[in-house]
Amino acid sequence: MLRRLGRRWPALLLTADSSPNSVLRALRAGASGYVLQRALEQELSLALHSVLEGYRYVSPRVCEPLLELTVGGQEDASFVLTPRQREVLRLLAQGNCVKEIAYRLDLSIKTVNAHKLRLKERLGINDLAGLVFYALRQGLIDLPAAMSGAAAPPSLEYAQ
Structure with missing residues (x-):
């Protein structure tokens, strides 16, 4: 959806959904970052700076299940x-x-x-x-x- 807008704006998604498939869908749709709502202020600041500098950011709390999903090759x-x-x-x-x-x-x-x-x-x-x-x-x-x-x-x- 974000890609359809034509411009590549950095988009940081703040959500309560920590499922790996939701993270993948958001990143595939054009999100630059994915942060959980329960993130501390420091994490949110780091995510914002990372995204504004052109990097991607994914909340550490979803990284392990996300890696399991992508490395395992099929959705669990x-x-x-x-x-x-x-x-x-x-x-x-x-x-x-x-x-x-x-x-x-x-x-x-x-x-x-x-x-x-x-x-x-x-x-x-x-x-x-x-x-x-x-x-x-x-x-x-x-x-x-x-x-x-x-x-x-x-x-x-x-x-x-």
Whole structure:
């Protein structure tokens, strides 16, 4: 988004979100720095000076998980998703509909839909198939379990 403005202004993001994927998204979008709201005044000053001098700055509190994410080569659901989001993702990937998930987790349908929307936003995935693939990759479900939840193919017999 920042890159679309045409100019390269130094942008320092001050946020409470410490998830590694949020840091990566912000930096890819053009942010020059990423500081957590709970940062001390000295850290904020260092970040501002670094960004104004043309360097990038990332709060030390998010560096370790960020390195694990980038060095590991794939996103880890434990860093990216809340426990409730992981549970909703697991149930979706097993073939449960939103209504079934709401019943099982004692949530409203609107709440489950909100979790589903946040899952898609957080992971950058637009469809259910992508969510299922992500769940498989993360080990939230295994292939035999995913296949057992699949609907049986329609019968090929025709009514006489």
